Amino acid sequence: xxxxxxxxxxxxxxxxxxxxxxxxxxxxxxxxxxxxxxxxxxxxxxxxxxxxxxxxxxxxxxxxxxxxxxxxxxxxxxxxxxxxxxxxxxxxxxxxxxxxxxxxxxxxxxxxxxxxxxxxxxxxxxxxxxxxxxxxxxxxxxxxxxx
Numbered sequence: 001x002x003x004x005x006x007x008x009x010x011x012x013x014x015x016x017x018x019x020x021x022x023x024x025x026x027x028x029x030x031x032x033x034x035x036x037x038x039x040x041x042x043x044x045x046x047x048x049x050x051x052x053x054x055x056x057x058x059x060x061x062x063x064x065x066x067x068x069x070x071x072x073x074x075x076x077x078x079x080x081x082x083x084x085x086x087x088x089x090x091x092x093x094x095x096x097x098x099x100x101x102x103x104x105x106x107x108x109x110x111x112x113x114x115x116x117x118x119x120x121x122x123x124x125x126x127x128x129x130x131x132x133x134x135x136x137x138x139x140x141x142x143x144x145x146x147x
Contacts, residue, residue, distance in 0.1 A: 024130055025082075028082050028131065036065050051096075063085060076135045087125050090121040090122050096110075
């Protein structure tokens with residue numbers, strides 16, 4: 001009888017199938033890259049309105065690009081860093097969006113720039129945490145239970 005192997009599963013050194021149904025690292029990587037591009041495109045436009053130095057924003061983009069490049073189903077620590085970095089991004093951009101909204105309203109383009117980035121980091125955070133959870137709670141099916 002043919003052996004059934006779950007989608008996106010691998011075998012560990014003992015021959016057990018490790019089911020990785022909750023791996024969204026590729027999506028996290030792609031969303032990080034989209035966020036980085038949006039930040040870089042918006043920096044020249046909104047640099048005069050930032051409360052932090054432009055260099056800090058550029059370094060932030062370098063960090064998320066590095067995390068995107070390092071994200072792998074084999075590195076739980078990096079997936080944890082993805083979740084942490086996306087949480088920081090969510091907090092930073094949502095606080096900025098709320099502040100701009102309170103002072104200038106929803107018609108200000110800087111509000112929408114920050115709000116879109118906050119929503120993007122919200123999704124990155126969700127999928128990074130879901131991936132991390134799937135890695136921490138390993139679904140291991142011993143060979144004798146597979147049949």
